[in-house]
Amino acid sequence: MEAEYFHIRKGNDTNLVLRPKADEPEKPRNEQLVQLIADSRKAIKLVNDHPNLEISKLASRFGRSVPRFKRLLRLSYLSPTIVEAILSGEQPSDLTSTKLHHIGNLPIDWTKQHEMLGL
Numbered sequence: 001m002e003a004e005y006f007h008i009r010k011g012n013d014t015n016l017v018l019r020p021k022a023d024e025p026e027k028p029r030n031e032q033l034v035q036l037i038a039d040s041r042k043a044i045k046l047v048n049d050h051p052n053l054e055i056s057k058l059a060s061r062f063g064r065s066v067p068r069f070k071r072l073l074r075l076s077y078l079s080p081t082i083v084e085a086i087l088s089g090e091q092p093s094d095l096t097s098t099k100l101h102h103i104g105n106l107p108i109d110w111t112k113q114h115e116m117l118g119l
Contacts, residue, residue, distance in 0.1 A: 029089040032097035044076035079110035092118040
């Protein structure tokens with residue numbers, strides 16, 4: 001997608017601002033989905049940083065119940081294509097944070113993930 005750009009000057013600073021061309025509507029991101037992806041990345045980082053801690057202690061440090069923490073860990077293995085679609089607001093309209101968070105048996109295979117989530 002091509003974008004128009006312009007400079008905005010504030011005092012001595014100049015910021016480059018990108019925006020879609022006028023004929024291309026901007027797609028709003030689902031910020032709850034974006035936050036869920038961010039939380040899943042933080043959860044897996046905690047696990048990687050403390051590989052010897054039990055899952056219950058990791059979940060406690062993260063401030064989540066064990067089942068919720070496990071679901072976040074599972075989401076950290078989402079396909080990069082799915083993550084990019086979520087970050088750009090191009091995920092299917094029926095893909096919500098609740099649906100994604102509570103999805104059971106999320107396959108590790110990225111192709112199967114795409115099929116399951118309609119991407």
